[in-house]
Amino acid sequence: MELIVRSLAEQNGVTEQLKAENQMEWVRQMNACKAQAEEIVKAELIYD
Template sequence: MTYSTVGDYQFPNLTLNQPRKPLGKYGRLRRTYLKDHRPVLYNTMLLSGSLYPTLSELEQTAVAMKEQMMTELLAKNPAPDKEQNQMAWVQHMNSLKAQAEELVLTELIYS
């Protein structure tokens, strides 16, 4: 271990494995959940350096799962014609998005 001298004190040169790119929505939600509800697991993962790689992987999995669920839900419940009734199309798509996001949050983030 190496140390830096600042004035009369010596501080260890510690580095954390920071993510190369910022976490997305689902990674931040999972980090907050772990910090608030599973602090022992959060601290263990943080100190071992596995927190950010795990959160990054979970982010990718959650986005892929949401896109897949949107495709499946849209196949089961086709949207109204966008050109003739735009507001009904937006309402339908927002409803499908909310359903897909609820599944992602339940199965991946808050479990």
């Protein structure tokens, strides 16, 4: 799941620069990536 989160963050432009400039936005985007990764994993485990 960590690889998926990292990949999603990279695709969405969630960078260390964003973390330094706007921590709340970085947290919001990382939480969205984590939620999306969880959905991907659940879909793979349950439906495939």
